[in-house]
Amino acid sequence: MKAKYQGYEAKKSGGYVELPPVGAYVGKILEVKVEKSFDKSHDQIVLMLDITDGEYAGRYMEQYNDAKERFPETKFKGVLRITVPEEDDGEDKAWIRRVFEGNMWAVEQSNDGYAWDWDEKKLKNKKVGFSVRQRFYTYNGKDRETTEIARLESIEEVKAGKVKPMKARDNRTGETAQGASDSDGTDVTGSVEVPF
Numbered sequence: 001m002k003a004k005y006q007g008y009e010a011k012k013s014g015g016y017v018e019l020p021p022v023g024a025y026v027g028k029i030l031e032v033k034v035e036k037s038f039d040k041s042h043d044q045i046v047l048m049l050d051i052t053d054g055e056y057a058g059r060y061m062e063q064y065n066d067a068k069e070r071f072p073e074t075k076f077k078g079v080l081r082i083t084v085p086e087e088d089d090g091e092d093k094a095w096i097r098r099v100f101e102g103n104m105w106a107v108e109q110s111n112d113g114y115a116w117d118w119d120e121k122k123l124k125n126k127k128v129g130f131s132v133r134q135r136f137y138t139y140n141g142k143d144r145e146t147t148e149i150a151r152l153e154s155i156e157e158v159k160a161g162k163v164k165p166m167k168a169r170d171n172r173t174g175e176t177a178q179g180a181s182d183s184d185g186t187d188v189t190g191s192v193e194v195p196f
Contacts, residue, residue: 015192019077019147024163026053027078029107042096043084045120049130050078051151055105076121080130080149083170085147099151106130106152129158134168143172192195 031048050060060078067074084099104116110128133150136143153163 003047017063019063020051020056020132022134022147022165024158025051025056026127026128026158027051027128029123029126029128030078032120034084034120035059035082037081042086045084047080047082047123048076048078049080050087050125077146078149080152088175092128103152106154109156124129128162128173129153129155131163131166133166135171136168137171138173147150 003109017134023061027049029047030050033046034043035046036042037044049055060076064074064076064078079104082100083096085100089096107123107128108114108116111126114122114126130152131150132147135146135148136145142168148169150166150169157163
């Protein structure tokens with residue numbers, strides 16, 4: 001028999017750590033940064049989140065660490081990008097304001113005494129609930145599916161079971177597409193480099 005190779009470590013092989021299923025979760029904002037939206041028209045607050053309570057606690061970081069071992073280019077998936085409204089946004093972009101205000105309301109409701117003051121750095125380490133929905137997409141000509149964080153929720157509503165499942169987002173292209181996705185102020189990629 002040959003000698004042990006460098007870096008040998010006995011470990012379980014097989015199953016991948018999957019992203020959490022569709023549902024509502026209690027979590028925490030791990031990191032925050034501001035980037036330009038993909039079309040460069042607005043700023044976006046980029047939140048790196050993970051689940052803190054229940055069966056799936058720590059799942060986003062666990063999935064990232066598991067995938068990173070096999071695919072070094074892996075990005076963290078527990079991400080929500082919130083588009084920041086501009087003062088001159090017209091009625092056609094009123095949805096941006098509604099989505100932004102709803103997400104900030106969820107953070108305020110989940111953290112006693114906290115009020116959004118336009119300093120995104122203060123969002124770090126805040127507790128918050130969030131909804132995870134199904135997303136369909138096309139990659140290298142093949143239809144695939146995953147889950148993504150879709151919006152923030154108040155922790156109280158998550159714990160009370162008042163958060164209704166969100167409609168799936170369909171970003172597939174070609175003949176299999178089931179229709180356009182909802183315009184909800186979130187990013188279609190939903191992942192970032194770690195650390196921020």
